[in-house]
Amino acid sequence: QAVKYVQVEDYAGSIIAKLTALFAAAMKAAYPVAADVGILITEATRANFGDYQFNSAMAVANTLTKAGQKTNPRDVAQNILAKLEPSDLIEKTEVAGPGFVNIFLNRATIAKRVGQVCMEGVKAVLLPRVASRRAVVDFSSPNVAKEMHVGHLRSTIIGDSICRLLEHVHFDVLRINHIGDWGTQFGMLIAHLQERFPNFLTETPPIGDLQAFYKESKKRFDEDEKFKARAYQCVVKLQAFDADIVKAWKLICDESRKDFERIYERLDIKVTERGESFYQSRMGAVIKELTERGFLKEEDGRKIMFATGQSVPLTVVKSDGGNTYDTSDLAAIKQRLNEEKADWLIYVVDVGQSMHLETIYAAARDLSWYDDTKKRVEHVGFGLVLGEDKKKFKTRSGDTVRLTDLLNEGLTRSLAKLKEKERDKVMTPEELKAAQEAIAYGCIKYADLSHNRTQDYVFSFDRMLDDRGNTAVYLLYAYTRIRSIARVAEVSSDQLKNHVKTKGLTIDHPAEFKLAKTILKFSDCILSVLDSLMMHQLCEYLYELATTFHDFYSECYVIEKDKEGKTVTIRYDRLVLCEVTADVMADCFNVLGIRTLEKM
């Protein structure tokens, strides 16, 4: 399992990494000429094919045949197996079909590993160790005075989860909110502020609904030529840092910030504000650098830069001398690479902006601001949010949906769901509130994260609040139930650890073995998500773990009771599997940014 630009120091529980190493060595010993053939290990497609498969024998045979040494893949597979070092991980191997190798894992080794997770914890045993990197993640990034919309919500949710993943493997992560707080739209906002609240310098104006304020000022701007001229003057003064105008600008930004912060707080999002205005002085320096190094061309009074391989140029200076979104992104990328010394830059922005970002990256490479063989700079794109009618997500009246209203509706619906199940009768008001919030926000986040982010996704409260299928509600219920098993049996985690320590962990039943294997897959899952930044892969794993647990639990007694309901036997080995499953699930929820509940 290779991760782009990330040095894996310890593959921890990764079964694929261990098998890859074993088979690579065997292949090298048997066929030194086939050194270029990649090692392909996958999970077995059927239970009777074993647990994993080695699929490279066919490619090796191909290479040999091309080199004039005609051979058949089954013999190749046989010869590689002859060189395979014995390992406690592998129980047996067999050649199958045209030359596949079926690998059967050793149960005792798998059981021992799960026992270790019980004693030392998920992080210590299963979390791969990677060389620490400094990452800058640009996410959320709404625009001042405009309402944060569902697109920003996607960026916020996906971006936060990526940060959590990187923090989980101990990266040094800088979370940046690249707010749109600079630019020509401020001209009309400030002009309107002056008009509506002439005393704004001495009294804090009650701007109130900022979106309405934005609409009003836009209307004035479009209808009144004099207003337009004043707005334009305001932009010029703002860029010259005129004290009164800067004050007006700050007032508007502060008002917006309050709205954003309320949303972040509700969703447990931490992000550092560093808007476009932060790069003001750096934009000047970048323009100077580009001019001196001869990267700018004049065209219709604009100064533009063509980046290698990109069809559309960047507008660095407008014909009126102003800067653009391109200018601030150039200054930002340089600041992140040079001043922040980031090794990895991630931009969580909708796919509609992919051309803009690719051009910025190409320009940065042309300017030798970074070397793309050493640093990973990438756009983590995502599709649109659609309504249930498969059209762009809108309210019934056709307006954009306010995030506050959306979160509130989530709360109303999750409470209704809890009441429908009569949970309100067994919970304290505090517990009910915690459950209501965890479900509402967890569902909204999970629905987003569990879809392949590059595609559009349909926002449906009905679907996300369904307690069957791959939803947060199903998973949260499953988690809470699993946690309650040991609690009801009154077995503490110390008792379980002690059991593993003194007796070891025994795994017999096929359903136990399947669950144990699935638990260990956590390591491989983390490695592949680190490579792809596709959070839905983690969701799929979490769902697989929960359903595998479900199968195990319906086939294997953990606690046996007599007719009166008194506990007669506690199967400690199985209880260990329960607790470890819940521990791994908790780690997944943590990376996804979803709160879990003890009671639900």
Ligand code: ARG
């Ligand atoms: N404010 C922008 C928008 O709402 C997103 C900014 C994304 N980040 C960036 N560095 N361009 O579309």
